[in-house]
Amino acid sequence: MxxxxxxxxxxxxxxxxxxxxxxxxxxxxxxxxxxxxxxxxxxxxxxxxxxxxxxxxxxxxxxxxxxxxxxxxxxxxxxxxxxxxxxxxxxxxxxxxxxxxxxxxxxxxxxxxxxxxxxxxxxxxxxxxxxxxxxxxxxxxxxxxxxxxxxxxxxxxxxxxxxxxxxxxxxxxxxxxxxxxDVVGVELGGSLKNIIALGTGIADGLGFGDNTKAALMTRGLAEMTRLGKAMGASPLTFAGLTGVGDLIVTCTSMHSRNRRAGIEIGRGKSLEEAVKSVRMVVEGVRTTKAAKKLAAVHEVEMPITEQTYNVLFKGFSAREAVMNLMGRDSKPELEEVALVNWPI
Missing domain, CATH: 3.40.50.720 (NAD(P)-binding Rossmann-like Domain)
Incomplete structure (x- = not known):
């Protein structure tokens, strides 16, 4: 029964x-x-x-x-x-x-x-x-x-x-x-991936390709995990369904409200116009504001979140934001990945 x-x-x-x-x-x-x-x-x-x-x-x-x-x-x-x-x-x-x-x-x-x-x-x-x-x-x-x-x-x-x-x-x-x-990790993974989906959608709207999307998703996962660890989550959670799994589905599917809104912004629409075109709640918009504040509180570097925030709320052009990401200082990948203690 x-x-x-x-x-x-x-x-x-x-x-x-x-x-x-x-x-x-x-x-x-x-x-x-x-x-x-x-x-x-x-x-x-x-x-x-x-x-x-x-x-x-x-x-x-x-x-x-x-x-x-x-x-x-x-x-x-x-x-x-x-x-x-x-x-x-x-x-x-x-x-x-x-x-x-x-x-x-x-x-x-x-x-x-x-x-x-x-x-x-x-x-x-x-x-x-x-x-x-x-x-x-x-x-x-x-x-x-x-x-x-x-x-x-x-x-x-x-x-x-x-x-x-x-x-x-x-x-x-x-x-x-x-x-x-790991309630903290599961909740953060489900929330933060919406920011990265907005970013990958913006890149799609600009006409960029799979290379760009793969880079944003991978580096996005790294910054999600950094914040999660700082807030007490297990880094392993971000390697599972509620981290990388949810990130993949939200960044690649046209069912994703956040990706669709990002695409429209990349094509030149304002945030208000993009959200209106989706006709449903775009959770990543509010989450971007919250995550930027959390990154500052916990002193965590989240460049994709920061540039997405700049596009949504600071009047930056989508192309300018992508160029800001590409122009960041060079660094070794494995050294940065080690910061989140991925298991070997």
């Missing part, structure tokens, strides 16, 4: 995860703000705006009533953008069952506080509730997960039993889930 699971959010990722849970025999109660979208999911079994052409199983029901969605659920999954997570979490706290498992699927860093989503959760609920939190991350597009295309994810928690529980909820013929206790 399956669980009753609340999914807070009705965007593409929340819908895709709801479909997977429902196919595994769970009863899913989704919450969405938009009445028309909620009615479409319930009556037409489709989320036409965010996941067109994908059938939503009958054991998924959607409501605009937050209490109705969350109350009585042993598992609550948050599928809202990272910048709204704190507000939505606060609104659901009165309805959360005692000792329920909280899963967060957002990939981002809170812009003003510079906190990861797990830190936001602990701040709002108290340190005693820390073990309830699980982050779900990895290389995945909602458009593919919704269509049962084989996917691998990671469930990370300070409590390995919680991670294993969430692993069991999602495991299927089309979805493989691994566990990890």
């Amino acid at each position: 399956g669980e009753t699971i609340a999914v807070v959010g009705a965007g593409s990722w929340a819908t895709a995860l709801s479909i997977q849970l429902a196919k595994n025999g769970h009863y899913v109660k989704m919450w969405g703000r938009n009445t028309l979208a909620v009615d479409e999911i319930n009556n037409n079994r489709e989320n036409k705006k965010y996941l067109p052409g994908v059938t939503i199983p009958d054991n998924v029901r959607c409501t605009t009533d937050l209490e109705e969605a969350v109350s009585g659920s042993r598992v609550v999954l948050y599928g809202v953008p990272s910048h709204t997570f704190r507000e939505v979490l606060k609104n659901t706290l009165p309805f959360l069952a005692k000792d329920s498992t909280v899963i967060n699927a957002a990939k981002g860093i809170e812009e003003n506080s510079l906190k990861r989503m797990s830190e936001v959760f602990v701040e709002e609920t108290g340190s005693r509730e820390k073990s309830r939190y699980v982050t779900l991350s990895g290389p995945s597009h909602a458009e593919e997960v919704g269509r049962d295309i084989p996917t691998a994810l990671v469930a990370a928690s300070w409590d390995i039993k919680r991670a294993e529980y969430v692993q069991g909820l999602f495991m299927s013929d089309s979805m493989r889930v691994y566990t990890n206790t």
Whole structure:
């Protein structure tokens, strides 16, 4: 017998995860703000705006009533953008069952506080509730997960039993889930790769080739790992699904909102025009601001993040930013790689 699971959010990722849970025999109660979208999911079994052409199983029901969605659920999954997570979490706290498992699927860093989503959760609920939190991350597009295309994810928690529980909820013929206790590394990998995807998208928009993309991805991984290590993450996590895996899928696919926005910027559009053309939240924009501040706090060099920030917020041309990266002082690669203590 399956669980009753609340999914807070009705965007593409929340819908895709709801479909997977429902196919595994769970009863899913989704919450969405938009009445028309909620009615479409319930009556037409489709989320036409965010996941067109994908059938939503009958054991998924959607409501605009937050209490109705969350109350009585042993598992609550948050599928809202990272910048709204704190507000939505606060609104659901009165309805959360005692000792329920909280899963967060957002990939981002809170812009003003510079906190990861797990830190936001602990701040709002108290340190005693820390073990309830699980982050779900990895290389995945909602458009593919919704269509049962084989996917691998990671469930990370300070409590390995919680991670294993969430692993069991999602495991299927089309979805493989691994566990990890490095919550810091998993959250940072899922967040920071969006910055590199913006950068590779900008390079694509400028008409550069695979050589450029490979360089940005590889050097991007190095700076992600440097910051992660400075913040207490394991460098090994960045060599896994939530690091290099998520980086690959986000920097190379046209499903990636961040890459698509970057392409439009590289072609000459303003940030506002680029984001508008994507028509969904581009998490990497806010994350770029947060990561630049974190790099300064932890005294970590992040040149790709810095140049992406300059293009997004300082009026630098995309071509100028790339030339700034190419013109940096020369250095031996292995000496720098050794700084993050990759295992040999």
